Amino acid sequence: MDWLASNWRTVLDLAVSHLYLAGVPLVVGLVLSVPLGWTAKRWSRTYFAIITSAGLLYTIPSLALFVVMPLIVGTKILDPLNVVIAMSVYTVALLARTVADGLTAVPDHVEQAATAMGYKGLRRLFGVELPLAVPVVAAGLRVAAVSNVSIVSVASIVGISQLGDLLVDGYNRVIWGELVTGILATVLLALVLDALIVAGAKVLTPWTRAAGGRA
Amino acid sequence: MIRFDGVTKQFPDGTVAVDDLSLTAPTGKITVLVGPSGCGKTTSLRMVNRMIEPTRGAIVIDGQDTARMDQAQLRRGIGYVIQHAGLFPHRTVLDNIGTVPRLLGWDRARTRERSRELLERVGLDARLADRYPTQLSGGQQQRVGVARALAADPPIMLMDEPFSAVDPIVRDQLQDEFLRLQDELDKTIVFVTHDIDEAIKLGDQVAVLRVGGSLAQVAEPAYLLAHPADDFVADFVGRDRGYRSLQFQPSPRLPLRSERTVVLGERPGEAGSAWLLVVDEHRHPVGWVEPGRVGDRPVEDADLHRGGTLARADGTLRGALDAALSSPSRRGVVVDDSGALIGTVLAHEVLSAIEDTDRPERDERDPVRGGAVDVAGEQA
Numbered sequence: 001m002d003w004l005a006s007n008w009r010t011v012l013d014l015a016v017s018h019l020y021l022a023g024v025p026l027v028v029g030l031v032l033s034v035p036l037g038w039t040a041k042r043w044s045r046t047y048f049a050i051i052t053s054a055g056l057l058y059t060i061p062s063l064a065l066f067v068v069m070p071l072i073v074g075t076k077i078l079d080p081l082n083v084v085i086a087m088s089v090y091t092v093a094l095l096a097r098t099v100a101d102g103l104t105a106v107p108d109h110v111e112q113a114a115t116a117m118g119y120k121g122l123r124r125l126f127g128v129e130l131p132l133a134v135p136v137v138a139a140g141l142r143v144a145a146v147s148n149v150s151i152v153s154v155a156s157i158v159g160i161s162q163l164g165d166l167l168v169d170g171y172n173r174v175i176w177g178e179l180v181t182g183i184l185a186t187v188l189l190a191l192v193l194d195a196l197i198v199a200g201a202k203v204l205t206p207w208t209r210a211a212g213g214r215a
Numbered sequence: 216m217i218r219f220d221g222v223t224k225q226f227p228d229g230t231v232a233v234d235d236l237s238l239t240a241p242t243g244k245i246t247v248l249v250g251p252s253g254c255g256k257t258t259s260l261r262m263v264n265r266m267i268e269p270t271r272g273a274i275v276i277d278g279q280d281t282a283r284m285d286q287a288q289l290r291r292g293i294g295y296v297i298q299h300a301g302l303f304p305h306r307t308v309l310d311n312i313g314t315v316p317r318l319l320g321w322d323r324a325r326t327r328e329r330s331r332e333l334l335e336r337v338g339l340d341a342r343l344a345d346r347y348p349t350q351l352s353g354g355q356q357q358r359v360g361v362a363r364a365l366a367a368d369p370p371i372m373l374m375d376e377p378f379s380a381v382d383p384i385v386r387d388q389l390q391d392e393f394l395r396l397q398d399e400l401d402k403t404i405v406f407v408t409h410d411i412d413e414a415i416k417l418g419d420q421v422a423v424l425r426v427g428g429s430l431a432q433v434a435e436p437a438y439l440l441a442h443p444a445d446d447f448v449a450d451f452v453g454r455d456r457g458y459r460s461l462q463f464q465p466s467p468r469l470p471l472r473s474e475r476t477v478v479l480g481e482r483p484g485e486a487g488s489a490w491l492l493v494v495d496e497h498r499h500p501v502g503w504v505e506p507g508r509v510g511d512r513p514v515e516d517a518d519l520h521r522g523g524t525l526a527r528a529d530g531t532l533r534g535a536l537d538a539a540l541s542s543p544s545r546r547g548v549v550v551d552d553s554g555a556l557i558g559t560v561l562a563h564e565v566l567s568a569i570e571d572t573d574r575p576e577r578d579e580r581d582p583v584r585g586g587a588v589d590v591a592g593e594q595a
């Protein structure tokens with residue numbers, strides 16, 4: 001605890017970077033997953049291709065992705081953007097399927113009613129299908145958030161600072177205080193992000209809590 | 216007017232769901248499509264708003280071929296009600312009802328006002344406005360479904376087994392209110408059901424489809440019951456069709472006998488017969504008692520036998536016969552339109568009245584509206 005008392009400013013800075021590196025990709029990945037998931041649902045023939053490639057993306061080791069990212073997108077080697085893009089790829093890998101499944105889970109009679117009333121295109125997606133997919137998508141987003149927070153730690157190896165630095169440094173120099181702080185701070189960050197997603201989903205789905213309150 | 220003009224639908228897997236269907240649904244009338252499961256009712260209905268495109272033939276609305284109309288625009292002019300209501304779970308009752316007006320670009324205030332008006336119109340409490348669909352009973356959901364379909368006042372309504380998933384008592388209520396609503400609104404309605412009783416009750420015109428999607432017969436309900444075109448239709452309209460057809464026969468002047476009564480809460484007096492009719496202070500019949508069992512004390516609510524139905528003097532022969540058959544005394548109770556007792560009638564007297572009546576003879580190809588569908592069967 002002595003260690004934390006004298007280094008809390010550094011820890012805070014690292015935590016902010018960590019949040020940025022894990023959180024921004026979450027938003028970017030979600031935005032990209034919507035059209036992908038929608039396509040997979042709309043044209044069932046594309047479902048397999050989209051879901052399989054997304055699954056394969058997730059199997060690429062994070063270190064490899066961080067290292068090759070500058071070669072693919074032409075960024076500098078120490079650019080945090082490399083990590084943001086790579087993490088976005090992982091997020092899409094997890095969420096494309098979630099969005100597709102969430103959209104597919106909209107009850108058939110609701111889809112029919114929407115069609116019969118002349119709902120189509122974006123208005124249908126944003127007015128009917130996505131709102132109903134929120135519970136499923138939020139569940140996927142929670143998994144992606146925790147996964148992102150943990151994977152981002154690896155970026156220390158390619159020189160991008162975040163809470164992972166505490167783990168690497170604490171391990172190398174055998175500073176227990178630093179090591180434990182790194183672990184706890186990472187876990188705490190994951191919990192905070194998770195709580196934010198749960199709260200956001202709650203605000204977006206008042207109707208799920210109305211169930212059962214029949215009078 | 217909706218005209219099916221030689222319409223065929225063959226699905227990509229080869230199934231012929233609808234086979235050369237030609238049929239006219241007249242403006243302001245209820246046309247019921249009825250038939251066993253899988254006979255192509257839903258497919259036929261969905262071809263009207265082009266949720267399914269016909270393989271051959273055309274569907275023409277007021278002279279306009281639907282194939283040449285803009286799909287979304289066509290649909291917004293057609294109300295559609297389905298079995299499980301298909302309400303949007305994430306929208307409140309009021310927002311569900313306002314869906315089509317919003318799609319048509321109405322502003323929020325006008326939409327809400329219209330939605331509230333419809334909520335009342337379909338018989339729902341204004342307090343339900345801010346509930347979500349999961350907080351409603353099946354019957355209430357179905358009413359919201361009807362209100363939503365009516366919101367933008369479309370001239371046409373398509374209804375696919377809208378009352379099939381609710382319990383029989385609620386269904387009966389919904390049917391009665393639906394008829395009352397249609398009396399005011401005069402929509403052109405195509406109504407799908409597999410229930411012949413519902414078809415007979417609701418239809419101005421009933422089209423019977425057979426499996427394979429071909430039209431077996433189209434006629435007014437009374438004509439259909441009296442003159443099934445073939446064995447399939449005869450079989451489908453059922454064994455009780457003779458009895459059921461009586462509901463289209465207005466009662467002639469029946470020989471009513473006067474009935475000795477006792478007012479609820481008073482003593483029966485000397486026993487004249489095994490059963491004595493009990494009325495309330497307005498002479499509305501409330502049930503029968505056995506004076507022998509009551510003895511010398513006042514008649515209480517618990518003494519009443521309530522099994523008998525009431526027939527209206529201006530009702531149908533079905534109502535009169537049912538009143539006689541359901542009465543424990545075998546004397547059918549007949550009331551006036553205010554519900555007050557006029558007299559009683561015996562089953563054999565109704566039967567002779569039936570024998571004196573002709574069966575309905577009408578030209579099947581000219582299905583104008585038949586006898587009033589007036590079921591005189593309230594519970595006594």
Ligand SMILES: Nc1ncnc2c1ncn2[C@@H]1O[C@H](COP(=O)(O)OP(=O)(O)O)[C@@H](O)[C@H]1O
Pocket residue numbers: 226227228230231232250251252253254255256257258259
């Ligand atoms: N999309 C489809 N593809 C193939 N066959 C279908 C499809 N939709 C319906 N059918 C078939 O068409 C026939 C008529 O179906 P439907 O119109 O739903 O009947 P109903 O509403 O009278 O029960 C059935 O045999 C059904 O299996």
Ligand SMILES: [Mg+2]
Pocket residue numbers: 256257258
């Ligand atoms: Mg059907």
